[in-house]
Amino acid sequence: MNTRTFTWSAIVILLLLFSFTAMTSCTRIDAGHEGILVKLYGSEKGVQDVSLVTGRVWYNPLTEEVFEFPTYVQTVDYNPFSVNAKDGSVFTVDPTISFRVMAGESPRIFSKYRKEIGQITETTLYNYTRDAFRIQFNQYSTDSIISNRQSFEDKVQQALGDALKKEGFELEQMTSGLQYPEVIVQAVNLKNKAVQQAMQVENELKVAEAQARKKIVEAEAEARANDLRQRTLTPLLIQQQFIEKWDGRTPLYGNSPTFFKNVE
Structure with a gap:
């Protein structure tokens, strides 16, 4: 049992x-x-x-x-960090990248880093992103970055894409979130304000000139009208207008009634 x-x-x-x-x-x-x-x-x-x-x-x-x-596309929004331009100006970058693991590359990625994708995203990919911006910033001055921002960001994206591809990742999209130094922002704002003020003054001058031309035209028209009236206002015309408006009573001019007043 x-x-x-x-x-x-x-x-x-x-x-x-x-x-x-x-x-x-x-x-x-x-x-x-x-x-x-x-x-x-x-x-x-x-x-x-x-x-x-x-x-x-x-x-x-x-x-x-x-x-x-x-292996699907993932998007990560990294914390902002500061980078120096070639001439020493400090820019702030707030990058967002979209990427995916290339097909068949998972074993090689894990074999190299011994981490899951979330940890790799927050460490390795973040470092590659910082380096891509740092390298490109060191090749541009402040003015060239502002004047050629699209070209600058395209080169950063190309450099980052090449670096990630070697590690088994494919970069789908990148936005820099680039923020200019406060001094540059203030200078741009002052420049824009000056341009706006100049445009406002120019518009006011145009309005004043238009009003002045209007008054001159009106004065010239009035002067020509007065001159025409003076040339056409003859004694006979005055008498005719008087007769047309006469009310039937004999007007009194001086001490005795007179039908017509001498206008000469």
């Missing part, structure tokens, strides 16, 4: 152990990820040459471990 009990107990334990091992030695690699199998012990300790495809993977949890590397 004791032997039979012991046998059944051993069988149950083995079944439980087998079930536990089966559950822990199988994992599923989600879509948009690459799975890599890492040997924890033995002479082949490291990453297997072949990346595991998406799907269900069986492994020995005692001697092996499976990691997942996302």
Whole structure:
């Protein structure tokens, strides 16, 4: 009886152990990820040459471990940092990059850094981003950066893309978030203000000139009208206008009634 009990107990334990091992030695690699199998012990300790495809993977949890590397595009917004231009001006960069792991490169990346993608993003990729900006800033003066900002950022993106590609990453997009030094911002604002004031004064002068020309035209027209009236206002015309407006009563000029007043 004791032997039979012991046998059944051993069988149950083995079944439980087998079930536990089966559950822990199988994992599923989600879509948009690459799975890599890492040997924890033995002479082949490291990453297997072949990346595991998406799907269900069986492994020995005692001697092996499976990691997942996302292959979809990821975006990371780094904290701002300061960089010096060629002439010593201090610029602030607030970069955002979008990248992805190149297909089949997960084993090589993990073999080199022994970190998951999140840690690599916050350390290695951040350092590459800083270096790309630092190297390009050292080749540009303040004026050239401001005058050729698009060209400058294109070169930074090209340099960063080349550096990440060597590490197994593909740079999809980069925005610099470049912020000019406060002195430069103030100088630009003052320049813009001066330009705006000059445009305002010029507009006011144009308005004043237009108003002055309007008054001159009005005065010239009035003078010509008065001259024309003086030349056309003859005694006969005055008498005719008088008759047209006469109310039938004889007007009194001087001491006796007179029909017409001498206007000569």
